[in-house]
Amino acid sequence: MTVEELLVGKEQPFIDMSYFAKPEWAKNAKDSFSGTITLHITELNYPKEKEYYPGENIFPELHLDFVSHNGELIPLIKEKISTRNQLSSYWDVMVGTGKLWYEENDGEWSRASFPLTLTDRWIGTARNCVATFVYKPESISNVCLQCSQETADIDDKGIANINGILSANFQAKQFADSIQIIEQHNLSESRRLPMHPLSEIDLNNEVADYFEKMIFTNAPTSLGAFLMDSTLYLHPPKTRHGLYPYPSEMRHGLYSVTKSMAGALALMYFEERYEQDVFNELVSDYVPALADHVGWRDVTFSQTLNMVTGTDGGEDAARLLNTLIIAETAEEAINNIAKLGDLLESPGQKFHYATTNLFVLSYALQKYVEEKEGANVNYWDLVHEHVLVPIGAEYFTVLHTIEEDENEAIPILGYGALPTIDEAAKIALLFANEGRFQGIQILHKERVKEVFAETDWNGYHTNNDFRGSNYQHAFWSKEIKTEECKIRATYMLGFGENYVVFLPSKVIIFRFLDEHDLDIDKLIISVENLKSSCQQE
Structure with missing residues (x-):
């Protein structure tokens, strides 16, 4: 990709990912980088075997703040960026630390690239992308994006290469907390x-x-x-x-790695935090929608985690989709689960795998923690503060419900973890x-x-x-x-x-x-x- 191609926005074929990486022979970038990149809504080149989900081929509008240090391009926001209020795109976004460099024959332009993950709001797939551009102190080119790997649903034709030229603007600025941002980045590294x-x-x-x-x-x-x-x-x-x-x-x-990586993690943390037998608390004491449901009457937190509730969670794709995946709010999901049936066995008698059990656990944990800590305390915030931050996995992300007030969203717990290898x-x-x-x-x-x-x-x-x-x-x-x-x-x-x-x-x-x-x-x-x-x- 030449400077000229990036400046005019020439469409690119799918190319080797090495073209998005800093070459070993590259020199240091001519200029540092500090400011906001605005990426505009763009229709992506997304060859797919089946019809797109609404907005699946649309890249969302993003405002990404970066600073540079020692040749690294550091995003100010490493958490998941929600774009659901835009309505046009299927994707939320996570941005990682990239690189800056200079190549011979690029004149006054330096180069940059950074990793970017596209993730949906319903299942928690991850499309591994890289974006690259050239820049000067006050301007940047268009941004070339390519996604050539993912963890997605192959049964739903989710394996796909994606690329596109994203129209971009740049506003150079110095951030008041840039020193702290760089220090925090270096500490994390x-x-x-x-x-x-x-x-x-x-x-x-x-x-x-x-x-x-x-x-x-x-x-x-x-x-x-x-x-x-x-x-x-x-x-x-x-x-x-x-x-x-x-x-x-x-x-x-x-x-479903999420069930252990997040579900077991959370329940074992609260058992230790409160020095009580949280595992054997009754679900019906904390989930009003299930309080009068015969099958859930004697089910414990532990039995949801262990898939021995004695209830029929509906693990088949159609019921799981209609019960949990397309439900947006926690209340909608838990009311759907309340409509599912029971098995012949009593709680604790027989293993019956059901992803919905983990959402019941999540809902119950939230109510349990509210009783302990207060109505405005989100249990996952406590897990983040007291488990993930201390071990150095502070950007570990799990899928949450979609609430009008995002502060009220709780983890699905049955699926949706998005770790890096270091966090995992x-x-x-x-x-x-x-x-x-x-x-x-x-x-x-x-x-x-x-x-x-x-x-x-x-x-x-x-x-x-x-x-x-x-x-x-x-x-x-x-x-x-x-x-x-x-x-x-x-x-x-x-x-x-x-x-x-x-x-x-x-x-x-x-x-x-x-x-x-x-x-x-x-x-x-x-x-x-x-x-x-x-x-x-």
């Missing part, structure tokens, strides 16, 4: 887990070959890594057009360390130990469910025979299939995928060959 190439330890490419295997496209695995001895070993994340330039900033829509690893590490961080017990220790079968309680049998043999506090588990012994693998699992796998060796595996590959045994065995769990068994 310093708290990232060490990250090394997978090739440093996977010398025979055994793990890499698994992450490389093709399913439906040439890049089914958005990201593959494992955490060993507090170090992340990352396989270069591929897109359908080369390597993604900003692997640390890449966000992933993990669907820090949350996983908190569980692996029995809920402790830097000597402070954040999550309830005994409940965390129950996840990993380190107490007398072994969870619930799943009745030969194809996803795992046992389920405990929103984590799946099963036995796997390695070359040396049998081990118990415990894992978060989400549609697609997205995995976070805990091994007895204390290694944690991450595989973020949307092309359906439930068979993780070979992956686990290949990691076991690098560090065996057998001496721990």
Whole structure:
């Protein structure tokens, strides 16, 4: 992409992602960058097999504030940017830290690019994009956007390449808090887990070959890594057009991984915070819509998390869509759930997987916390302040209900997590360390130990469910025979299939995928060959 092409807004073909990255041979940018980029509403080039959802091919209008420091392009807002009031676009947006540089023959223009995630408001998919432009002190070119990877619903024809030339304006300005912004950015960067190439330890490419295997496209695995001895070993994340330039900033829509990464996290935090048996509180005491529902009469918070409510949650796609996904407000969703039926079994008797159970837990937690803290306290704000911020995952995002007052929105909890690999690893590490961080017990220790079968309680049998043999506090588990012994693998699992796998060796595996590959045994065995769990068994 030449300066001239970007200035006139020439449409680009889908190109290798390296064109959006700072080349190794590039020089420092001629000018620093500080100000607001306005990206205007644009119809995207979005070849798709089925009809667009309303606004799905429309990029929203955005006002993005950036400052630069040491060659980095730092957004002032790293949280999710809601665009729902615009009505025209399907997408909300998250922006990550990019780069500035200069290339020979670009004259007075410097170059910049930054990672950008498009995410919807109903399921929590993540489209991994990169935007690039050229700039001078007082002006910028059009912005070229390309999205060549995602975690999306392949069954809904969600795999798609997207690109476009976004009309842009720039207002140069100095921000009064720019020093604090840079300091906060540097602090966040310093708290990232060490990250090394997978090739440093996977010398025979055994793990890499698994992450490389093709399913439906040439890049089914958005990201593959494992955490060993507090170090992340990352396989270069591929897109359908080369390597993604900003692997640390890449966000992933993990669907039902949210049940454990956010649902179990929240409930175990409040059990520790209040030093009470929150797990065995009754749902009917906190959810008025379910108070007179026979099936929910004796259901506990714990039983919602463990999928043993004795109610028929309607996990089939049509009922889940009509009950929860297209419901906007919390009240609408909970009233829909109240209309679902019951099973023959009583609460606690039989595993019956239902995403709606996690929303019931979210609603009940909100009412429980209001009783403890006051009507204006949102339970997820407490989780953010007292769990996510301390561990360095302050920008970890989960999907919320859509309320007129966004402050009243609560997490869906059944799906919608959008972590980076660093955030996912820090949350996983908190569980692996029995809920402790830097000597402070954040999550309830005994409940965390129950996840990993380190107490007398072994969870619930799943009745030969194809996803795992046992389920405990929103984590799946099963036995796997390695070359040396049998081990118990415990894992978060989400549609697609997205995995976070805990091994007895204390290694944690991450595989973020949307092309359906439930068979993780070979992956686990290949990691076991690098560090065996057998001496721990």
